[in-house]
Amino acid sequence: MKELSNASRRRMLASTGGIVALASLGGVARADTGGADSAAAKAVKSLPDYASWKDADSLIVHSANTIETKRTAFGSSVITPTDRLFVRNNVTPPKDPSMVKEPDSWTVEVSGVAKPRSFTVAELKELGLAAVPMVLQCSGNGRGWFPHKPSGTQWTVGAAGCVIFTGVPVKALLEAVGGMTDGMVYMTSTGGEEIPAGLDPNTVKIERSVPISAIEDAILAWELNGEPLPLAHGGPLRMIVPGYTGVNSIKYIKHLAFTKEQSMAKIQQTSYRWTPVGGKPKPSEDSIWEMPVKSWINYPSDPDQTVKAGKVQISGVAMGGMTAAKTIEVSVNGGKDWQKAEFVGPDLGKYAWREFVFAADLAAGTHELACRATNEAGDTQPEKRLENNRGYINNSWRDHMVAIKVA
Numbered sequence: 229m230k231e232l233s234n235a236s237r238r239r240m241l242a243s244t245g246g247i248v249a250l251a252s253l254g255g256v257a258r259a260d261t262g263g264a265d266s267a268a269a270k271a272v273k274s275l276p277d278y279a280s281w282k283d284a285d286s287l288i289v290h291s292a293n294t295i296e297t298k299r300t301a302f303g304s305s306v307i308t309p310t311d312r313l314f315v316r317n318n319v320t321p322p323k324d325p326s327m328v329k330e331p332d333s334w335t336v337e338v339s340g341v342a343k344p345r346s347f348t349v350a351e352l353k354e355l356g357l358a359a360v361p362m363v364l365q366c367s368g369n370g371r372g373w374f375p376h377k378p379s380g381t382q383w384t385v386g387a388a389g390c391v392i393f394t395g396v397p398v399k400a401l402l403e404a405v406g407g408m409t410d411g412m413v414y415m416t417s418t419g420g421e422e423i424p425a426g427l428d429p430n431t432v433k434i435e436r437s438v439p440i441s442a443i444e445d446a447i448l449a450w451e452l453n454g455e456p457l458p459l460a461h462g463g464p465l466r467m468i469v470p471g472y473t474g475v476n477s478i479k480y481i482k483h484l485a486f487t488k489e490q491s492m493a494k495i496q497q498t499s500y501r502w503t504p505v506g507g508k509p510k511p512s513e514d515s516i517w518e519m520p521v522k523s524w525i526n527y528p529s530d531p532d533q534t535v536k537a538g539k540v541q542i543s544g545v546a547m548g549g550m551t552a553a554k555t556i557e558v559s560v561n562g563g564k565d566w567q568k569a570e571f572v573g574p575d576l577g578k579y580a581w582r583e584f585v586f587a588a589d590l591a592a593g594t595h596e597l598a599c600r601a602t603n604e605a606g607d608t609q610p611e612k613r614l615e616n617n618r619g620y621i622n623n624s625w626r627d628h629m630v631a632i633k634v635a
């Protein structure tokens with residue numbers, strides 16, 4: 229599966245070669261002026277009711293359904309506090325707080341297995357327990373740097389966070405129902421949003437299929453960072469597919485099915501596909517599933533801040549995608565020269581990100597700071613993003629570069 233998607237990314241890269249060259253220039257220009265970041269910061273809206281408990285100062289509210297963590301608000305303790313974690317809803321989310329009042333009584337139906345049945349969360353809690361530190365990241369994180377201005381939220385780095393989800397391994401659940409039916413190829417999760425009457429359910433249903441290889445580390449989670457899973461993040465119960473982009477981790481899950489085919493929902497068939505720029509999405513294109521290696525600098529990153537000349541501790545986060553982040557390099561001259569940086573803080577496993585630091589000596593002037601991670605599989609973060617119509621999976625180190633004033 230990984231080979232397949234890499235092959236298709238290469239095809240896409242080849243077919244958009246001309247655009248790529250232009251695109252990286254556009255990205256730098258906008259990063260230099262703080263473009264996407266400051267535009268977003270200006271869009272000050274107040275937090276929607278279902279997320280009113282969040283730390284407003286740490287967040288950019290793009291809309292009632294899209295809330296981003298500020299680049300300066302990740303901290304450097306690996307775990308992203310829940311009140312600073314981004315929120316993304318594809319449709320109007322359930323807002324009734326009573327939904328998470330008695331989380332243990334929420335039910336999920338399980339099908340495509342030897343003994344189909346439904347489970348309450350209380351019953352799931354008896355089947356197994358796993359805690360998974362992992363990066364939750366929207367497929368469109370970094371979309372703000374795509375030069376063709378794809379539709380969708382113009383996220384820069386903050387549609388991501390590193391958090392700990394706790395729940396039952398899908399493997400343990402499968403054991404309890406006698407395993408999946410022969411010949412199943414996908415694990416398909418359905419969200420608990422109500423479908424408005426009169427609409428074709430497939431046009432609005434939040435339902436995603438992932439290859440069954442994802443079962444290995446997937447969990448059904450009821451806890452986030454040590455607290456009951458809030459409604460805003462999919463409580464009472466949520467699918468978590470570590471290593472995959474956020475859309476594959478279905479919130480308020482009502483139905484878990486093992487299926488021969490991918491979901492017929494629009495969000496599976498034509499959204500979240502590797503579609504060439506300007507192309508019409510096709511179900512035959514690869515789906516947006518696994519995340520690639522990626523990193524970015526969080527300090528210093530504020531374009532309005534002037535850093536004092538001399539020693540500067542440049543820090544940020546590095547994630548490996550499907551394997552652990554192995555090394556991280558920093559450049560203080562726009563990617564001309566690279567030096568090894570050091571990981572700091574705890575190593576929470578292959579799906580979590582690592583904090584890193586690089587002790588630089590910066591003279592007065594403007595410096596372009598970049599970082600570039602390599603994972604255990606040997607993939608190094610590329611200079612250029614892979615162009616695609618909807619602006620998914622941007623891991624270009626050049627786009628994530630920051631221009632810093634030093635005096």
Ligand SMILES: Nc1nc2c(c(=O)[nH]1)N[C@H]1C(S)=C(S)[C@@H](COP(=O)(O)O)O[C@H]1N2
Pocket residue numbers: 313314315316317318319364365366367418419420421434460461462473474475476477478479480
């Ligand atoms: N039921 C449901 N699950 C969903 C979504 C949604 O709209 N409905 N959005 C997905 C997307 S696109 C992302 S990026 C993540 C965001 O998770 P968060 O809101 O907890 O940060 O949830 C995913 N799961």
Ligand SMILES: [Mo]
Pocket residue numbers: 316365366367368474475
């Ligand atoms: Mo997303």
